[in-house]
Amino acid sequence: MINNVKSKDPTLIVGGGPAGASCAWKLASAGIPCILIDKAVFPRDKVCGGALSTRAAEILTSSGILPVKELEALTLAEHRTMSLWYRDELLRTFTSQSTRVRIISRRKFDNTLLDKAVIAGASIITGEVVVAVDSSSVTTSTGKRFFFSNLIGADGYGSLVRKYISGRRGRGTGLGLEYFIPLSDLNDKPEDIQIHFGYFPYGYIWVIPDCEKVNIGAGAVGSPASPSDMTGALNGFLEAMGISCDKYQLHVAPIPSRELERNLGKGNIYLAGDAAGLVDHVSREGIGHAVESGFMVADCIRSGGDRGIFLNRKNCCISIVRQSMFYRHLIFSPFTRRIAMMGLRDNEEYAQGYWNIISGVESYSEMFRRLLQ
Ligand SMILES: Cc1cc2nc3c(=O)[nH]c(=O)nc-3n(C[C@H](O)[C@H](O)[C@H](O)COP(=O)(O)OP(=O)(O)OC[C@H]3O[C@@H](n4cnc5c(N)ncnc54)[C@H](O)[C@@H]3O)c2cc1C
Numbered sequence: 001m002i003n004n005v006k007s008k009d010p011t012l013i014v015g016g017g018p019a020g021a022s023c024a025w026k027l028a029s030a031g032i033p034c035i036l037i038d039k040a041v042f043p044r045d046k047v048c049g050g051a052l053s054t055r056a057a058e059i060l061t062s063s064g065i066l067p068v069k070e071l072e073a074l075t076l077a078e079h080r081t082m083s084l085w086y087r088d089e090l091l092r093t094f095t096s097q098s099t100r101v102r103i104i105s106r107r108k109f110d111n112t113l114l115d116k117a118v119i120a121g122a123s124i125i126t127g128e129v130v131v132a133v134d135s136s137s138v139t140t141s142t143g144k145r146f147f148f149s150n151l152i153g154a155d156g157y158g159s160l161v162r163k164y165i166s167g168r169r170g171r172g173t174g175l176g177l178e179y180f181i182p183l184s185d186l187n188d189k190p191e192d193i194q195i196h197f198g199y200f201p202y203g204y205i206w207v208i209p210d211c212e213k214v215n216i217g218a219g220a221v222g223s224p225a226s227p228s229d230m231t232g233a234l235n236g237f238l239e240a241m242g243i244s245c246d247k248y249q250l251h252v253a254p255i256p257s258r259e260l261e262r263n264l265g266k267g268n269i270y271l272a273g274d275a276a277g278l279v280d281h282v283s284r285e286g287i288g289h290a291v292e293s294g295f296m297v298a299d300c301i302r303s304g305g306d307r308g309i310f311l312n313r314k315n316c317c318i319s320i321v322r323q324s325m326f327y328r329h330l331i332f333s334p335f336t337r338r339i340a341m342m343g344l345r346d347n348e349e350y351a352q353g354y355w356n357i358i359s360g361v362e363s364y365s366e367m368f369r370r371l372l373q
Helices: 018-029 054-063 068-074 106-120 160-166 226-239 287-302 317-332 337-346 349-359 363-373
Strands: 010-016 034-038 076-080 083-084 087-097 100-103 123-126 131-135 139-140 145-147 150-153 174-182 193-197 203-209 211-220 251-255 269-271
Touching: 010 018, 010 363, 018 034, 018 106, 034 174, 068 076, 068 106, 083 337, 083 349, 087 226, 087 251, 087 349, 100 106, 106 123, 131 160, 150 193, 160 269, 174 226, 203 226, 203 269, 203 349, 211 226, 269 287, 287 317, 317 337, 337 349, 349 363
Parallel strands: 010 034, 010 150, 034 123, 083 193, 150 269
Antiparallel strands: 076 100, 083 087, 131 139, 139 145, 174 211, 174 251, 193 203, 203 211
């Protein structure tokens, strides 16, 4: 992989979402020359609920990429209450003392992170699609060739860089669908986060309000449910709320599933965020993991390529996603789902653990350890 690398070549990042921008920010802040290429022109939209967990917010603020005041300015809503439902049955409602989940606009959030990378000294090239990767360079659709010393694939689901190192693009059966309903269109305005189970296997429907709109969506990871089953379930859910889905645009995007790249790449080629499969299989959280993995890859490059520095980290995004791959079977499998739903309804400790995981204040292993005590 390291053939033809000239030491003066910069580090190259493909993709300017949260993974690529945070990696570029950290490298540039450490004085490492880097170029980030994205096919989109920013600000750009990304199909996403825009929910930031407590853990994600801490990663952003404690690193310095987004100081608390700036995160607050980007926040459209702060939530500390969530209700869990199994179809029509309310299982439980949780209220915490402080904010657990924040809602941001991906358009503004991603653009802000990219601006941070520019201010730190990264070179950003937008509107260029990377169409080919080899061991020392990438080529864009306009025929430009960029040589690299290190390459980072932060190019999201279906990553071309991942395809180059593993021979296949990140595939899986994860899917996210969502509608954005303006608050002004609703008589009954939901105020808190709702999670609704039981509409299709290995997933749930969410209702996430902010100050302008309500995001009503359906997500499944590794689901045997077909896109049409999920769309039918989501549309039926909206109709039952008295919302005519024909009036609104359905946004659809794949969510990485099954294929977690535990080593975050090979040799001098790294993967971060969705390209590495870093989306939680239970909560569908990906933004915080994208930022964290972008930082981890930058740390690794700064240390001269020693992957040991992040592979041994406890409770990092890699181990959380790995644990979620196991836990999703307990909560979603047809064999255990009934018990899991009864547990959420009847067992305070277990239900609290689920809320803690979803809102990023406890990892799966911490929750299991606490429950076993
Ligand atoms: C419906 C849905 C809802 C979700 N809700 C949430 C949520 O509420 N909270 C949460 O934490 N996560 C959520 N996620 C997951 C989250 O959106 C992703 O995990 C996150 O965006 C990953 O960031 P990233 O930087 O890895 O990739 P991306 O944000 O996808 O960025 C990848 C970038 O790479 C660029 N790119 C791709 N290919 C090329 C190429 N060939 N050449 C140049 N540029 C390229 C793209 O233009 C893009 O800008 C949701 C996902 C879906 C689908």
